[in-house]
Amino acid sequence: MKIVVIGGTGLIGSKVIRRFEAHGHEAVAAAPNTGVNTLTGEGLAEALVGASVVVDLSNSPSFEAKAVMDFFTTSTTNLLAAEAEAGVGHHVALSIVGTERMPENGYFAAKLAQEKLIKESGIPYSLVHATQFFEFVKAIADSATQEDGVHIPPVGWQPMAGDDVADQVAKTAVGEPLNGRRDIAGPDRYRMDEFFSKALAEMGDKREVITDADGTYFGSKVKEDSLVPIGEATLGRIHYGEWSPS
Template identity: 40%
Template sequence: MKIMVAGASGLIGTQLTAELRRSGHDVMAASLSFGVDTVTRKGLEAAMAGAEIVIDVTNADSFGDSSAFEFFRASTKNLLAAAARAGVGHYLALSVVGTPHLVESDYFRAKAVQENLIRASDRPYTILRSTQFYEFINGLIDIGAEGDLLRLPPAAMRPVAAREVAAFLAELATGNPLRDIVEIGGPEQFGIDEIARIYLAADEDQRQVVTDPSVSYFGVELTGSVLLPGAAARRATEKLSDWLYQSTAA
């Protein structure tokens, strides 16, 4: 199959592209570094030509301001339009667990717009929502940084290895479009504060973590289980301790 991967040079895109090629697929890697701009449409038509499947793993440069909204709105509209002209039979996109409950955040409001545009289009689609990647824990910790203190909420999440998300995307891509949203999460549940303590200990970082439920998560005060996937979610297998061991060894 010919598969176009938008956002191919990012964390997920790099691993996804390699996974698809190992499986024998003809992959068109599309990103700014490969000369394709999904916002301005530069190189987009050529990258989309002949594609049977499109996988959208693009991401905004900024997580915390309104530019994410403009990025996802323009990029998704352009990708969907190009996919329609090319007759793409399956549009698969990566989103985030909890998106509908976090729209007070500019970033998650932008992800909700992306999802809504895909669902409202005439393209057969699948949307995969993932929990936080292990690879982004360091950035997650920084939301509560105050000098040598880290104030973080105890909200529960199931972080996951990026490689397992990429593998599930590859699996979904070659199946029939679900016209629905599916989820993936890690095998273990932690509070954000607990994850930080584990990560800092593994990195021999002496900063102290203070549990503070009032600390916002990228602009949203967390309540309940909004960061947890549903019961039907794919459960990944790589544990945080194993990922940390491999990362430290590398």
């Protein structure tokens, strides 16, 4: 089948494309650098001709609250309209575990708005909610860094490898639409502060990790279960200790 991957040249998108191609599907990597822009609509109709499935892995270039909201609402509106015109039968979107529990976070609020548009579109859909990626550990630590160290709250934390994310997104895309969501997470649950203390030390990063009950996640307060699945979740196979960037 023909599967169009929006954001197909990115971290997860490029991995998903390789999985589709390995199983004989026609996989199209759609991104601004391949001539497809969901914000302006450029190249969108052409890319979707004959597509059975669209996988949306796009991401906002800015994390500022208004900019990210504008990105996801405009991009998703354009994409869903083009899919309806092309007769696409399955829309898959990657989102984040805990979005509904942290609506005060500008990025999470934008993902919730994106999901609402998808649910109301009339196009059969599947939402994949993933925990944070191993690949973003340093960026998360950077966002939590203050003068005296990295302030991390002592809450639940269950990150996963990008390869496991790609496996589950690809599997969902070739299956029947869920018309609902699937939560996915890493195989191990940690205390967030303990994880970062060990992970940064293993990277040779000498910043001190400070356990801080008032520590935030990209500026938002978090509770014990803010960033981990509640209830059933599909777990990845790659443990952090086994993982290496690829």
